Amino acid sequence: MMPHHPFKIEICVEGIDGLVAAQQAGADRVELCASLLEGGLTPSLGVVREALRVGTIPFHVIIRPRGGDFLYSELEFASMIEDVKAMRDLGVVGVVIGCLTADGEIDEARTKALVDAARPMKVTCHRAFDMTRDYRAAIEALVRAGVDRVLTSGQRDTAVEGIDILKDTAAIADGRIVVMACGALDQGNIAQVRRATGVDEMHFAALKTLKSGMAFRNPHVGMGGTAIEREYEITVTDEDAVRATIAAAKAA
Template sequence: MSKHPFRIEICVEGIDGLVAAQTAGADRVELCASLLEGGLTPSLGVVREALRVATIPFHVIIRPRGGDFLYSELEFATMVDDIKALKDLGVAGVVIGCLTPDGKIDEARTKALVEAARPMKVTCHRAFDMTADYREAIEALIRCGVDRVLTSGQRDTALEGIDILKDTAAIAAGRIVIMACGALDADTIGQVRQATGVDEMHFAALHTIKSGMVFRNPHVGMGGTAIEREYEITLTDVDAVRRTIAAARAAA
């Protein structure tokens, strides 16, 4: 039995995603840009607008680029600055993750980010899933004062990671919130909740719609993407969020 109240967090891209998630009954949102890269820090303009329209708490990802979680000194400085700016705005929480080259939690940097963030809540994102020893990583995050960790059990999906998720929750023993993720939907989320006993669950429910653009240049794809991607928009699916939340709560 979890020592923490059960919560469901929806990972969204931008302000429209936040509105869709809260409309569908989410408890909290992780606010990102560029989910195609796993989520990057959104602009301050997006955050300000989110604060204006939000009816539920949201946490902002602090990730200056895609790729690994081994950051340069300049990248790390931008992370600290972003956290301080978000704290000044009154954001509820931030989502971070820094590793050392040998696959451990970078405790010095994590502690510095937690200190910069307080009194905001701090989540460690799936950088945790890239660590060499998840048991050691949990203890490191607890030492750093992190409030929760997002994990798929070091596998692509939560279903594949069920055994490690269950062990992670047992090791945490209420000292840090364990939030499961990884291809969760209405068909899988209940099974994962019952099998692991995690404290919280996190998912994205995305669908793609066609662009409203009438004129289309057939010769250009921005950023090296396929041309058809220029005329697609990815949105949070309100109905899919509702179905998945209902399935998770029914599994209590």
């Protein structure tokens, strides 16, 4: 199956250093997040402003007020609308959103409201899509709401496991919405997934853990309920891994 849109690679990063590493490694675009340990949350305005200053490639900002599910309260949804407007006013080129109903469908009304607030920015639906009960119906709902792109692992933990659904999703989309595959993609499997599915774009995070540079470490205090060891580790984007995975994808 031939893709309907120019092939692109998006890298999911946490913060400014991740953006710089991704663009130096040859990424086409970045999804800019905070807290990848929770699957990505909305970064601060300061981070976004600095990204606009140093970025040489486009980046899309995730609009996700908390971890957990994608069933939001009225106040949470109101904050998402305000975050979208703030990104638009700053001159960001795209946002990444996702809202579901309690019965596992795309919340079409809220999705349309976010799309309307975002324009002229591009809008991607993130992996909330993978938590829907019927991916075929979800694609149609996103198309009706005006969403430009959907990020999906084929409703499985990994893209390799979700290959059949990814292929079917791309066929159903039929160019009406960009289908961007994700899910544990790396140098060893990204070409296989690209060839098998015919998706338009691919998305991955290439992360490595570094030890903290802190010389003094208080053994009696841990922040945020995490293990104390985690206080002295930093997760960063691995520029070499990004470069190698992009090369493998483009060679497919």
